[in-house]
Amino acid sequence: MARQALSGARLFDGTRFHDNSTLLIANGKIEAIVPDGETISDCEQIDLAGGILAPGFIDAQVNGGSGRMLNDDPSSASMFMIAEGHRPFGTTSLLPTLITDVEGTVEHAISAAAVAVAAGRGVAGLHLEGPHLAPSRKGTHLAKYMRPLQDSDVDRLTSAATGISTLVVTLAAEQVTPAQVSRLANAGVIVCLGHTDSDAASALRLFDAGARGVTHLFNAMSGFGHRQPGLVGAALDHPDVWGGIIADGHHVDPLALRVALRAKRGPGRLYFVTDAMSLVGQERDHFTLNGRTIWRKQGGYCSRLALEDGTLAGSDLDMASAVRFGVQYLDLSLGEALRMASAYPADFLRLHDRGRLMPGMRADLVHLGEGLHVRQTWLGGAASGQAG
Incomplete structure (x- = not known):
C-alpha cells in the first residue's frame, strides 16, 4: 500500500489535538504526525478540507448491524x-x-470469531453476554436459558481465549465463584459483571479475583444506595474497574451519567458502548429476537428499541451519536468524548495497536465534519464507509 499524507483537518491523536499538521500512513500503519509544509516525497496527498481526523471508534458491545443479529446467525459472515x-x-x-x-x-460464535478476528476486517474479538446471568435482572434476555457457570464452561472459555485474542464474558455474581473468575482472568479472558443483583461486597470480591469491568453501567444491575451501594457503587469506587455506558438518553439519565463520570475512581474509566441491534443504519421499524418482536420507538435524542411491554432491548445508537451526546449532554470536552470512543475502550480491551494515532499503530481512522458527523473512515489505511 502506498504511503499517504492526510492533511487539511485538525488531528486528534488520542491524547491531544494537532493543528496545521499532516498524518503520514505507510503499509496500513501510522508513520508520523508532521507539521504542514514539511517536504514529503513518494506520498499520495489527500486534502481532507477541514473537520477532525481522529482514531477510529472501538465498540465493545454490538449485538447487530446491517439488518443482522449475531444470535440469528453466529457466523463469521x-x-x-x-x-x-x-x-x-x-x-x-x-x-x-x-x-x-x-x-x-x-x-x-467462538469458532466464527477466531476466523473473523484473523481476517482483520474490523472484528476485534467476541463478547459473550450470557447465559450465566441472573434471571432477576434478565432485561431482554430469556431467563429460561440462564444457568450457573460450570467448570466445564470455564474450560471451554479458557480454551477459546487461546484462539480469540480479545474475549469478553459478562457474568452475574450469583452464577459464578471467585475461583472461576480467577481462572478466566488468568487465561486472558476479560470478565465483566452484569445482569446481576450483586451487593457491593460480592462485587468487590469478584473484582479482586480478576473481574475487570461492568457491562452497561446502571442497566440490569443493582443500583447505588446510600446504605447499599450495589454493583454501581462498587464499580465506581474500585480503581481497576472499567465500565461501558450507553449514552442514548434512554438507558440512563444524563444527570446520572454526569455524576458517574465525576465519581469514577481511576485508573479504570468509563467508555462508550452502543449495545446496538440490527436496525442501526436501517429504515425498518422492527425486528425479531428469539421469536419476539422488538420495535423502534421514535423520540428523544435517538429512537429507542423495546419489547411490547416497554422493556428496553439493546439500543439504536451508533458510536458517532454517542460522541455527540457526550459533548452535548455530559459536559465532556471533545477530546474526552473521542477518548471514550477510542483510546479508553482500546485500553480496556487490551487492543494495544489501535485507539491512538501513534507511530506503528493501525491506521484505523475517522474523519468528522460539521456537527461531528462522519465523513469517512479508514481501516488499516484503506478508505471505507461514507457519511453517517
Whole structure:
C-alpha cells in the first residue's frame, strides 16, 4: 500500500489535538504526525478540507448491524456484516456480542470469531453476554436459558481465549465463584459483571479475583444506595474497574451519567458502548429476537428499541451519536468524548495497536465534519464507509 499524507483537518491523536499538521500512513500503519509544509516525497496527498481526523471508534458491545443479529446467525459472515454496518458511523473495531441463547450457539460464535478476528476486517474479538446471568435482572434476555457457570464452561472459555485474542464474558455474581473468575482472568479472558443483583461486597470480591469491568453501567444491575451501594457503587469506587455506558438518553439519565463520570475512581474509566441491534443504519421499524418482536420507538435524542411491554432491548445508537451526546449532554470536552470512543475502550480491551494515532499503530481512522458527523473512515489505511 502506498504511503499517504492526510492533511487539511485538525488531528486528534488520542491524547491531544494537532493543528496545521499532516498524518503520514505507510503499509496500513501510522508513520508520523508532521507539521504542514514539511517536504514529503513518494506520498499520495489527500486534502481532507477541514473537520477532525481522529482514531477510529472501538465498540465493545454490538449485538447487530446491517439488518443482522449475531444470535440469528453466529457466523463469521454475520460478524463481517455487522462490522461493515457500523463503519459508516466511525466504528473501525468492534466486538460482536452474543446474548443468552440455546446451548450450542456459544460454540458456533467462538469458532466464527477466531476466523473473523484473523481476517482483520474490523472484528476485534467476541463478547459473550450470557447465559450465566441472573434471571432477576434478565432485561431482554430469556431467563429460561440462564444457568450457573460450570467448570466445564470455564474450560471451554479458557480454551477459546487461546484462539480469540480479545474475549469478553459478562457474568452475574450469583452464577459464578471467585475461583472461576480467577481462572478466566488468568487465561486472558476479560470478565465483566452484569445482569446481576450483586451487593457491593460480592462485587468487590469478584473484582479482586480478576473481574475487570461492568457491562452497561446502571442497566440490569443493582443500583447505588446510600446504605447499599450495589454493583454501581462498587464499580465506581474500585480503581481497576472499567465500565461501558450507553449514552442514548434512554438507558440512563444524563444527570446520572454526569455524576458517574465525576465519581469514577481511576485508573479504570468509563467508555462508550452502543449495545446496538440490527436496525442501526436501517429504515425498518422492527425486528425479531428469539421469536419476539422488538420495535423502534421514535423520540428523544435517538429512537429507542423495546419489547411490547416497554422493556428496553439493546439500543439504536451508533458510536458517532454517542460522541455527540457526550459533548452535548455530559459536559465532556471533545477530546474526552473521542477518548471514550477510542483510546479508553482500546485500553480496556487490551487492543494495544489501535485507539491512538501513534507511530506503528493501525491506521484505523475517522474523519468528522460539521456537527461531528462522519465523513469517512479508514481501516488499516484503506478508505471505507461514507457519511453517517
